[in-house]
Amino acid sequence: MTAGELLAARAEVVTLDDHRVAAALDGLVDGLGYWSGKGALAGIERTGRYLAGTWTPATPDEGPGRAGEGSWARFIGRIGAVALRAAVEPTRDERRRPLLALLEIWADSPFAGSRAGMRTGLVRVAEGAPEAVRDERGAAVAVGWAAGGLRTFVDLRTGEGDPPGLGAIEEVTDVPRGGWGSAEQVRRLVELVRERGPVPWDLDAVAVLREGTGMGRAAASFALAGMLACGYLPRLDDRERKIHRLKVAEIEDGVREPGRMGSPDRLELVADVLPADPAELWEPQGMRAVAERIAWSWRERYGRRTLVPQRTFDAAVELQLSRLSAGRFCAAFTDHAAIRGLGSNLDTWIRNSEFRPFPTAEGWDLVDFEDTLRTVVPNLFWVYAELPAGDPVRAGAPGLVRALRERLDHPGLLLDAGSLSHAAGHTVADAHDRFGSRPYAGPEPLDVASVDDGLTVVVDGTVDRRGARSQPELYFRPAFYGDDDRSRTLLAARADSRYDPEVELVEWLRGPACARIVERIEGASLPSGSYETNPVLSAPDVLGQVVDELGVDEDAAALYLQLLTLRAPSDRNIRLWNGWKAARHQKAGAALVERGLVVEDKRARAGRQLFLPGEWIHAGKPYQPMEAWKAELLGVQRSYNGRLENPPPLPTRTLPELFAEAWHWVQGARKPSP
Structure with a gap:
């Protein structure tokens, strides 16, 4: 028997034992590239039988075979995560079949129920040493491919003392015991799926999970299906989308919401959420009970986010944020103290890398802080303007701004300031006249030259394979940035800052415009549920001037001001902000058309029929097309094209x-014109 063959008892699943196994286990295992061939199910089955003493290789040096890089060993004591995915309706049949085959193999193996004396870990196997050993004390098997000289192993003690070893053990742990996944439970679930079909999907259960965790609807739906990661494209096929009731944008956002959860985290989250009797899944409240258990598991690990209105969440999805999911974006405002990098000060340092030195901190805290800074600050105006008074995300903006300012005031924080401009020089030595000659002193010596003037750190660029040296990089300490000579020196030495906006973000957060926006949010001028974008409520004095001068009613005057100033005054938005029905909106628009103040037209991605006279500027997604007059008012710059x-x-x-x-522009000589 070769390593790629299945045992005769499992010959019926030979056709399933290929790359489909990896697709079915996506997000629950690592190293998908190692799962691209055949024989994964065979390797898992023979590993179990070898440990149990019911299979012996044909030759002493023949192992049970490899299944991926060995991360499947984490399923021991956590097979409930695989069972959940295999059972529910959204899982496509081509993935359900190998999952059920794996579960059948599992039920007949010593892995089911996690036998006492079973361990997993990492071992350093000597070259040429056997991949499996067995004697009267037990057995040990190296599973998966080697990484850094280490192999994942599983061993089972059946006698006195430790089982035989494969080499030097560097990490070992007993497998979890006592959770869902006995042989009877696994076997029963497989039988029920084959007899009754998959567990019908329950959208109310998704709502239960969302309410219990604060997740977005898409992430909650994925979690309930046991598929918090969807690495394959397209994420979902048409059938799956219909079952989940999700749009493509929601799906893409929901995939990103769990953030940096690894496969062990996903396994642990849903490993023990199935009922003791699998038949309960098909009961009317079956999936809701599962949702409640997942919610409890989530809260134990990650806490509960503030639940934001679905309308707010959907609007955040439409922003198409690149660094944060809609859920993480909203949580930055509602639960900023729980966001990594925001709850406490960050101590950072510059470390070496094969590309260039860069600032770092413990764990992912600095990355999360920078993602938050670079996402929430550019979108703070949207939160202030387009969310209603009383919305939890909008109400949390002042607290978030204060938290960001506090973190920026910490002397230990270093942020990216871009690269040295060519006019300022090409090496650190060229920058000595600007930044002095004192080198940066951190926990580890840098591999390249550096200078540090207390505010700015300049580090030399690296040399690529062709011998070309990159420009020196600039980093700065926001705590010492302000209106002084050192800060002006930094600004003068920077190259184009378009892709490194941290300096501008820091300036704006500390500036008067941000302070006035926060003051507006904290003020009591807007009734709960109303919008700052409605000038009837936010600018009644200006509105009165428009009414008097144009001779129109209040509705037409409000609509005109909105068309003049707002980036996205779509019909849907106008009616939401103003509380109008279509007829009222159309009447106000007709008054403006009659006076020649606006024109009627249909334009791509505008979502409206009324426009200011004059040039129209198209935009690439996700940016908003608008009238040239308005772009000038808002300071929006055209691209090269x-x-x-x-x-x-x-x-x-x-x-x-x-x-x-x-x-004021309209009253002067700058009103919109053809």
Whole structure:
């Protein structure tokens, strides 16, 4: 018998034992590239039989065979995660079949129920040494491929003392015991799926999980299906999307929401959430009970996020944020103290790497802080303007701003400031006249030259394979950045900052525009549920001037101000912000058309029929197309191709100020015209 063959007892699953196994286990195992061949199910089965003493290789040096890189060994004591995915309706049949085959193999193995005396870990196997050993004390098997000279192993003690060894053990742990996954439970679940079909999907159970965790709807749906990771594209096929009731944008966002959960985290989350009697899954409340157990498991590990209104969450999804999911974005406002890097000060240092030195901190704290900083600050105006008063995300903005400022005031924080401009030089030595000659002193010596003036750290670029040296990199300590000579020196020495905006973000957070926006949010001028984008409520004085001068009613005046100033005054948004029905909206628009103040048209990605006269500028997604007049008012710059494809500038005015400025332009010689 060769290592790639299945035992005769499992010959019926030979056709399933290929790359489909990896697709079915996506997110629960690591190293999918190691799972691309055949024989994974065979290797798992023979490993179990070898440990149990019911299979002997044909030759002494023949092992049971390899299944991926060995991370499947984590299923021992946690097979409930695989069983959940195999049982539920959203799992496509081509993936369900190998999952059920694996579960059948598992039920007949010593892995089911996690026998006493079983361990897993990492072992350093000597070259040429056997991959499996067995004697009267027990057995040990090296599973998977080697990584860094280490192999995952599973051993089982059946006699006195430790089982025979494969080499030097570097890490070992007893497998979990007592949870879901006895041979009877696994076998019964497989029988029920084959007899009754998969467990019907329950959207109410998804709602239970969302309410119990604060997850977004897509992430909750994926968690309930046991598939918090979807690495394969397309993420879901048409049938799966219909079952989950999710749009493509929601799916893409939901895949990212769990953040940096690894396969062990996903396994642990749902390993013990199935009922003791699998038949309960098919009961009317069966999946809701599973949802409650997953919610409890999630809260034990990650806490509970504030539940935000579905409308707010959906709007955040539409932002198409690149660094944060909608759920993590909302949580930054509602639960900022629980966000890594925001709850306490960050001590950072510059470390070496094969590419270039860069700032780092313990764990992922600095990365999470930078992701938060670079996402929430550019979108803070959207939160202030387009979410209603009383919304938990909007209400949390002042606290988030204060938390960011506190972190930025910590002297131990270093952030990216971009690269040295060519005009300022090409090496650290060229920067001595600007930043001095004192080198950076950190926990580890840098491999390249550096200087540190207390605010700015300059480190030399690295040399690539062709011998070309990159420009020196600049890092700065926000705690010491301000209106002084060192700060002006940093600004003068930086190259184009478009892709390294941290300095500008720090300036804006500490500046007057941010302070006035926070003051507007904390003020009591808006009734709960109303929007700052409605000038009837946020700028009544300006609105009165428009009514008097144009001779229109309040509705038409409000709509005109909104078309003049707001980036996305779509029909849907206008009616939401103003509380209008379609007829009222159309009446206000007709009054503006009659006076020649706006024109009617249909334009791509506008979502409206009324436009200011004059040039229209197209935009690449996710940016908003708009009138050229409005782009100038808002300070939005065209890209090299004349389109709007650059990030919009940070705001300099509150909405009442912006309404007033737009009306000032109209009253002067700068009103919109063809």
